[in-house]
Amino acid sequence: MIPEDVPVIIWVLLFAILFTQATWLFVDARRRGFNPWFWGLWGCIHFPLPFIAYWLFKRDGLQVIKNLFNRSNDNE
Template sequence: MNELNHLSQGEIWVLALVVILLICQSTWLFIDARKHSRFPWFWGLWGLIQSPMPLLFYWLIVRRGLRKPQV
């Protein structure tokens, strides 16, 4: 807890923005994966602990995988 006393005002704002970004990313991944029946808990949890790799992999694996090749 002593480390938090040494954070500047700018560092606290950056930390808060990162937390909000991760929660938004995780929520979107969970909801969209649930719509497509693609392991929503996996995508939601992974999106909560890391960024932007889960989002990129989700778009490449799940979203692009849903498209059928056009003839």
């Protein structure tokens, strides 16, 4: 299928999904201090991987990183 064969409604839906995802990622990352431009731009060009990665990062990843730093500081 070439881009000219894709119905306009599909392009509109794709744009709406990407724009909504990018906006949400940017706003939430800025509120939490997680490189908002990176998350917003990545969310603007891919779906749904940036959303899934951000969800895992903000939920578990940050806690894992904090635990690693706390363990290394406790050993000193």
